[in-house]
Amino acid sequence: MSLLSLRQMKTDIGQYSVLHDVTFDVPEGGVFVLLGRNGAGKTTTLRSIMGLWQPSPGSVLFRGEDITALHTAQIARKGIAYVPENMGIFGTLTVDENLVLATANGRFDPARLKRIHALFPALEKFRDKQAWSLSGGQKQMLSVARAIIEPRDLILIDEPTKGLAPSIVAAMGEAFREISADTTILLVEQNYNFARSLGRDMAVIDDGRVAHTGSMESFAADKALQDRLLSLSV
Amino acid sequence: MRRLTTTLETTLGRFGGVNLLPVAVALVAFVLIGAPSSWLTLTVAGLAMGMMLFLMASGLSLVFGLMDVLNFGHSAFVSFGAFVSATVLAGMGAWLTADSWVLNSLALAASYLAAICFGLVAGWFFETVIIKPVYRDHLRQILITIGAMIVAEQAILAFWGGTPFSVARPHFLEGSWIIGDVSIEIYRAFAFTLGAAVFVMLFFVLNRTRIGLLIRAGVEDREMVEALGFRVDRLFIGVFMLGSALAALGGAMWAGYETLITPHMGAELMIVVFIVVIIGGLGSIEGTLLGAIMVGLMSNYIGFLAPKLALASNMILMVAILLWRPNGLRPAVK
Ligand SMILES: Nc1ncnc2c1ncn2[C@@H]1O[C@H](COP(=O)(O)OP(=O)(O)OP(=O)(O)O)[C@@H](O)[C@H]1O
Ligand SMILES: [Mg+2]
Numbered sequence: 134m135s136l137l138s139l140r141q142m143k144t145d146i147g148q149y150s151v152l153h154d155v156t157f158d159v160p161e162g163g164v165f166v167l168l169g170r171n172g173a174g175k176t177t178t179l180r181s182i183m184g185l186w187q188p189s190p191g192s193v194l195f196r197g198e199d200i201t202a203l204h205t206a207q208i209a210r211k212g213i214a215y216v217p218e219n220m221g222i223f224g225t226l227t228v229d230e231n232l233v234l235a236t237a238n239g240r241f242d243p244a245r246l247k248r249i250h251a252l253f254p255a256l257e258k259f260r261d262k263q264a265w266s267l268s269g270g271q272k273q274m275l276s277v278a279r280a281i282i283e284p285r286d287l288i289l290i291d292e293p294t295k296g297l298a299p300s301i302v303a304a305m306g307e308a309f310r311e312i313s314a315d316t317t318i319l320l321v322e323q324n325y326n327f328a329r330s331l332g333r334d335m336a337v338i339d340d341g342r343v344a345h346t347g348s349m350e351s352f353a354a355d356k357a358l359q360d361r362l363l364s365l366s367v
Numbered sequence: 368m369r370r371l372t373t374t375l376e377t378t379l380g381r382f383g384g385v386n387l388l389p390v391a392v393a394l395v396a397f398v399l400i401g402a403p404s405s406w407l408t409l410t411v412a413g414l415a416m417g418m419m420l421f422l423m424a425s426g427l428s429l430v431f432g433l434m435d436v437l438n439f440g441h442s443a444f445v446s447f448g449a450f451v452s453a454t455v456l457a458g459m460g461a462w463l464t465a466d467s468w469v470l471n472s473l474a475l476a477a478s479y480l481a482a483i484c485f486g487l488v489a490g491w492f493f494e495t496v497i498i499k500p501v502y503r504d505h506l507r508q509i510l511i512t513i514g515a516m517i518v519a520e521q522a523i524l525a526f527w528g529g530t531p532f533s534v535a536r537p538h539f540l541e542g543s544w545i546i547g548d549v550s551i552e553i554y555r556a557f558a559f560t561l562g563a564a565v566f567v568m569l570f571f572v573l574n575r576t577r578i579g580l581l582i583r584a585g586v587e588d589r590e591m592v593e594a595l596g597f598r599v600d601r602l603f604i605g606v607f608m609l610g611s612a613l614a615a616l617g618g619a620m621w622a623g624y625e626t627l628i629t630p631h632m633g634a635e636l637m638i639v640v641f642i643v644v645i646i647g648g649l650g651s652i653e654g655t656l657l658g659a660i661m662v663g664l665m666s667n668y669i670g671f672l673a674p675k676l677a678l679a680s681n682m683i684l685m686v687a688i689l690l691w692r693p694n695g696l697r698p699a700v701k
Contacts, residue, residue, distance in 0.1 A: 185594070205593040223591070234581065234584055
């Protein structure tokens with residue numbers, strides 16, 4: 134059984150029909166990459182999984198359970214974390230306060246905090262700083278850290294490398310590799326090389342429809358397919 | 368103009384930022400007024416008024432910040448708080464006039480408690496019945512909450528009648544302290560102290576407790592708080608009830624300050640309360656306090672210096688501050 138299954142998801146935003154038919158399965162373990170051009174519907178797909186938009190018809194199954202109609206908070210409590218495109222940092226809260234809010238009972242598990250500080254040393258150095266004053270890369274780290282401060286089964290991450298310097302992108306890649314050892318990641322990426330280096334399975338979404346699913350390896354080998362779906366060469 | 372504002376900005380930043388604005392206003396007023404004793408009286412009056420406005424406005428600011436809800440009916444809680452507490456005070460006349468400050472304060476506390484309880488219950492009712500069906504729809508919020516305010520005003524009219532209701536003051540808060548040629552009304556000092564205590568409590572809750580962190584986070588990004596597993600809608604009911612209770616307490620204190628109240632008092636205060644919230648910056652109680660103190664001080668100073676301008680002074684203050692800082696003095700979101 135796959136960890137997450139999307140079934141014929143159709144999502145409207147206001148009067149616009151954004152997703153027409155999104156169906157794919159995310160197996161447990163590793164990094165699953167969701168690719169697609171700007172405006173294809175990647176963010177909308179993640180938001181529909183999180184219950185921030187309501188797909189209708191269509192369904193979201195998590196470990197076989199239908200979570201489509203649940204409230205966002207209930208979906209989160211099932212073990213799904215969300216790192217949104219805008220990072221969703223609470224700027225007037227400190228780094229530590231941002232993290233502690235994401236814990237289940239208001240206390241840090243020392244081992245997990247240590248692991249996070251090892252992955253992202255800046256978050257230890259600036260732990261009492263107000264989060265608005267962090268750099269873009271540090272904010273992204275905080276957003277990812279918030280998603281793993283508690284054990285989760287699935288993390289949805291939306292374009293984490295947007296606007297980051299290459300060295301930070303590399304560090305982020307390392308972190309994802311380590312996180313994905315025990316947590317499944319559904320990663321939306323525009324940075325194709327970054328996605329290719331991490332992904333095991335993948336799907337491409339185009340104009341609100343899934344245009345391709347398969348392994349990263351075979352997609353990487355098929356230049357014609359890449360050109361058609363992502364226009365990478367343009 | 369740009370140069371001027373940036374110089375102002377850096378100078379203020381060096382000495383504690385916009386928090387010092389009231390001090391600057393008070394200093395300018397000191398020079399303009401000339402007479403230290405009048406200045407002190409006006410300043411105390413301004414601070415007391417500011418604290419009461421803060422109580423009335425803080426809930427409105429948080430409610431807007433957290434759920435984007437525009438509640439034009441907020442002033443109903445102010446009016447009801449005033450009338451409920453005045454009624455309780457009228458019923459406890461004997462304790463109120465007794466020459467024992469213990470009985471006096473018990474009567475006063477009972478009247479405030481009644482206002483607060485009324486605010487909590489009415490807030491719960493208002494949120495569930497009137498606000499909940501119109502989440503995310505500003506036009507309907509405006510229409511239905513203005514409607515609710517009119518209904519509330521009429522209900523007060525029906526229940527307490529249209530003639531101004533006179534409010535009894537506890538004996539120990541009557542009169543003034545005279546120090547040299549300075550006279551300070553005791554009730555004003557009391558209103559300031561009580562308001563400040565409530566602010567400190569609110570500040571502590573918002574900054575040092577988990578619920579408080581959730582509220583502040585929710586003001587910044589409601590969806591993200593939900594994506595972390597919290598029901599902001601449930602949190603919101605609590606915040607709404609608290610805000611209504613604070614408004615009712617503010618109304619109760621205002622009643623004792625004015626000593627004569629009418630069913631229109633809420634509607635009259637509403638504009639000032641909105642100005643406070645807007646110049647303070649939506650969603651932050653520090654901002655609301657700052658806005659309230661500024662409005663309180665300016666109203667009193669201008670009322671003394673240029674009585675003809677008194678009515679317009681709040682509007683002028685708002686326009687000036689918004690030109691300088693379009694999101695208010697201390698907005699909740701950076
Ligand atoms: N709040 C909204 N209101 C109206 N239309 C929206 C809204 N959000 C997204 N859309 C539309 O839905 C479509 C898909 O948007 P989405 O954000 O899911 O794309 P995306 O694949 O994440 O793109 P990008 O790579 O640029 O982030 C776009 O055409 C967009 O204009
Ligand atoms: Mg997107």
